[in-house]
Structure formats: C-alpha cells, structure tokens
Amino acid sequence: MKHLGYTFEKLKIASFDFTCCEGCQLQLANRESTLTDFLELLDIRNFRELSSEQHDDYDIALIEGSISRQDEIERLQAIRRQAKTLVAFGTCACFGGVNSMKKKFPLKESIAEVYPGMPVQTMLVKKICEVVKVDFSIPGCPVNKEEVERIMVCLATGSHVTLPKHPVCVECKAQLNTCMFELGEICLGPITRAGCNAVCTTGKTSCLGCRGPSEEINMPAFVKLVKDRELSLDELQEKIAFYNAFDGFNSHET
C-alpha cells in the first residue's frame, strides 16, 4: 500500500468475539464513507462474522467481549500465542462491561432462573487482562470507529498508540452542551476518559462511564459533588457499576 510516497505493509489482522453483543466488531463495518479506504489498510486473516476464509497467521488480534466460560479461556490463550499484538476491543474486553452485573446475584440462582432444569456452564465475568497479557486497550460501548481508524493508522505507520487523557467533560463543553448536573442528573463525564466526543451527553443523557477512568481522577471530590448537589448516592452507585469500569475506585460515601 502506497500513501504520500511511503509504502506501508497492510496490517495482518484478526477479530474474535467472546461474551458480548458483537456491537464493537460491527463498528468495523460502519462509517461506510471511509470503509473501502479502511479495508485497504487491513489484510483480514480471520474474522468469522465477515468472511468464511480463516487463517491463523495474523499479527494483530482484536478481542471483543469478556470471558465467562472455560472454553473461552482456552480459545483466548491460543489467540495470545499467535498474536504479536493483542488488543482489548471495547468496554466488555477492557473492563468486563455490562456483563459484570451478573455478580449481583449468586451464579446458581441465575442459572436456575434463566435455564430451569438445564445445566449451563458460566463463571463470573473476567476482563481480558485477567486471562492474558493485553498490549493495549480501545474502550467504548461500542468503540468509536473514528478512534479505531486513527489507531489502525498508528499501527500501520509504527507510531505510538495513545488515548485521550482528559475527561469527557472537556469534549462535552466543546459541544456547548448544558451540563447534565445543571439539569439535575448525575453524569460520569467528569471522571470518564474522553474520546467518544461526548456522544451521550450531546444526546441529553448522562455519561455512564463506558470508557473507564480518565487519568488521575479524584473520586472523593466527585462523590462530594454528588452529595453537595443532594443527588441520590444510590443512583451514583448504579451508574458507577454499570460497566464495571471503575473497579478499584472507592465511590462509596466516606
């Protein structure tokens, strides 16, 4: 592939999905106006959803979804052995995602409720980095295709892959939105990593933190903000827990 006089190797890429909705992989086929150029960048070696041709000589593996069954662990380990670069692709892969909410109830009870009388294997959700080494993460529920395109160009040109360090608030202000807190809502924009172009708050719904914490967040100050505005701390907990993306930060009242 030649661009501006430089010749680039196509990225030998594969895409795999585990416990998820496959919405992140679907983004790879979105943004149709740039799709043929985007596909030019890639040598798709394995992508079950898109192609019946499957090869095991990929360099980059995009991993969508979280892990919730033993056979998924084995499949993921085999992919890790092959891939030079393994990418946690989307919020479920990076943080466990909405699937993590399963931990609210005992597994046995959940199985009995959904599959009465049928033995079904399941385990508490693991994020990808709990099973194999992850080289880098692209968060988002779903991932933002524009960001994915930017990162793929970085990989093809050998540049350093980075994510925004600032919070969603910055992007939201740039869109001239009224702050959700001013509308009486708890919004996780102040503590969540930017890169989504504040898509939720621009649609007048609160940020639920799908991209995980931005750099150096101040959780106690954020909890105090919610308290000072006399907003519900239960609602704060429900929002913080939504994607399991703030695991490890104490968001309870101190």
Next chain:
Amino acid sequence: MKRDYTLDIRHLTRVEGHANISISVKDGKLVDARWAVVETPRFFEVMVKGMSAERVPFLTSRICGICSISHALASIRALERAMKIAPPYAAEKIRLLAMHGETLQSHALHLFFLVAPDFAGTASILPVINSNPDVIKAGLQLKELGNEISTITTGRCTHPVSLVVGGVSKAPEKKQLLKLLEMIRERKPAIETTCCFFRTFAIPDFKRETEFVSLFNGSSYPSIGGRLVSTDGVNRDENEYLSMTNEYTRDYSTSKYTSLSRASSVAGALARFNNNYQLLHPKAKEAAADFGLEPVCHNPFMNNIAQLIECVHILEDAEELINTLLGMELGEIKTPFSPKAGSATGAVEAPRGILYHHLETNSEGKIVHADCIIPTTQNNASIHDDLRLLAEQALKEGKNDREIEKLCEMVVRSYDPCISCSVH
C-alpha cells in the same frame, strides 16, 4: 448410491454469534441434522433485576449490537405500559423513524456482507468490492443511510443514546431531517441497483410449510406494538406473549426454542411480509412482484428477498415520516413520570422478527422480574427442521457433499440469525 456422510461445521461463519451445524448420513439415509447454538449466556434477565426503570433501556440495548434500538424500544414500551406513561406523539414518530434506520442498516449488512458472497461464490464481500464496485457502492449507501437515520433520531447508530422512558431526550433538528430527506432521495437508485443484483441470483427452490408470526395493527406495516398474529389464524393481545412462544430448552443449545400451533414457527421479514402484505407501500409490492414473491411464501431462502422488499418500503415510509416531523413542533418530546408498580409486555418488530420484553416494576420503579424472547429463539426450531428436510431432499437429488454443506449454510444465513442476541 448408498453413502455415509458427516457434516460438522463448528462456529458457522458470516452469521452473528457462535453456532454449529451437524449432519450425519448412514447408508444414504439421514440419521441426524442438528442446529446447535453454543454461545455463552449473559443473563440479562437477571442483571436487570433491581435496576431503575430509566436505566433499563441502556442495559437491554446491549443485548445486541445490531438491533440495539429494537431492544431499547421493547423495554421502553414494556415500562411505559407497566407504569401507564403515554409518550408524546412527536416522540412516537421519532421512534418509528429510528426503527426504520436500524432495520435498513441491519438488512443491508445481512444482504451484502453475509448473504451476497454465497450467491457470488466468494468467501466474503471483499472480492465483490472489486468485481461489482457499483453494487457494493449501492449496498454501502443503503447501510450508511440506515445508520444516519439511527444517528439523527437516537444520537448514535449502535446503542442508542436518546431513547428514554417517557419519550426521547433530544429531538432531531430541522436541518438534520432535511439532510435525511435529501439522502433518501439521492439513494433511491441504490435500492434499484440492489434489486437488479439480487434478481441475478438463483434462489434455491425449497419449501417447508410452516407458521409465520408477527405483529399486526391493521393500519400500517408493523413496527412498535400491536396484535400478535400468525398465518395459522392466531390473533392475541400483546401481553399474551407467553402463549405465543411456549419457550423450552434443548440440552445442546444455549439458545432456547419456542413453538406455537406447530412444532416450529418463523419470525422475521418473511413473516411480517406474509402477515402484512396489504400494508406495504405500493412500490414495495411492485418490487415483490418482480421477484414473484407473494404471501404466503413458505421458502425460507425468500426471507432475503422479503428483507430487500422491506428496504424499498422503508425508504418510502421514512420519507413520509420525516415530512410529518418537519410539519410539526418538536417541543414536547418527553412525558414526565413517577415510578409505579406494574407489569406489561413490549413487543416490537426487530429487523430479525418479533421481539418481546416483559418487565415488572415495584412501586419505586425498580425491576423485579424480566423476560426477553428474541426473534432468533423463535426461529431455532424452524432452522432445525429446515436443515433436516433440506439435507434429505439434497441426498435424494444426489447432490455432493460440498453442495449439501453450502445449502445448509445458506438456509441458516437466510434466517439472519442473531445468535448472541438469542443467548442473552
């Protein structure tokens, strides 16, 4: 010639989710034909318990990456009916337009990325980009239009942002609606190109009589809510979803099965077409006639064509909806509500067929019970029965192993199964 034959397809390609097909033949006779879903269960019906009603659509939309708008709206409809909330008229119209956007992108994705390679004899769409660039351009134009409709009506094309209990949180701006109108007009030739392309395909001649289930409202092609009907004469209230589905499990499948009047029934574009033909736009009826598609059609491969006919209908109907929206004030878009105890079903026509969410709330508006029945779940039994009959007929006709394998894969893809969705 008496022959032994085993087909074992693990993780079928070009479908959403993980499932296997296995067929075994001994002495020229079919021993077993099986459709086994092996997707990992996620337990959404459990996860949603205890959650505030207003947060629910944001969780349940994550059941599926392709039909997230349908899932959000099924939950919203169930909750609004349970808590007696009437969304404003404008919000209802915006939601109908959003459904059109989702169905258009889903059908375009299925027809071009998943189905067309079978007829073109390629492993994926990628070689078709070079061999038929105009056709692929048309397909991408339609898919992009669907995504743009969804983005303008719900804030984002996957996992909607502004669909909320009580209405919508943000209305599209006039200039955005005008842009959509322009895009639709510009892209009508793309649908003609697509129809011409699909008319060159030899659709397998196969028929298995079955029962088709969909929504029906008598005045418009079905989308959100209505009566639950079937081609066998069933006609029930939306809340009677349990008697429409009679869900059960099979030990080799993490996706459940359903039945109605027969051992298997079908949901999806062909089911909607078969039950609502009269309500299609005249242009869609014309397009159907060009394919020789008439109700009641019992060829599962024609579900692909029914999807295409729906795309024709959507372009026309979306234009009318946008004109309606342009002619009204979009000020009142959300009805305020207080949480109430109640329970109700929300049924919508997702791209792949009728989708039910049944939700029960307590007096704080928190979920105490949830049940979701997915279109693909309602098609599992039929896929299974089709595989069996198709394999038997192909054996009789003396088709070779590779031909049988391809036909089996193609019939499954015709249903456009949404496997991870069905194992929610």
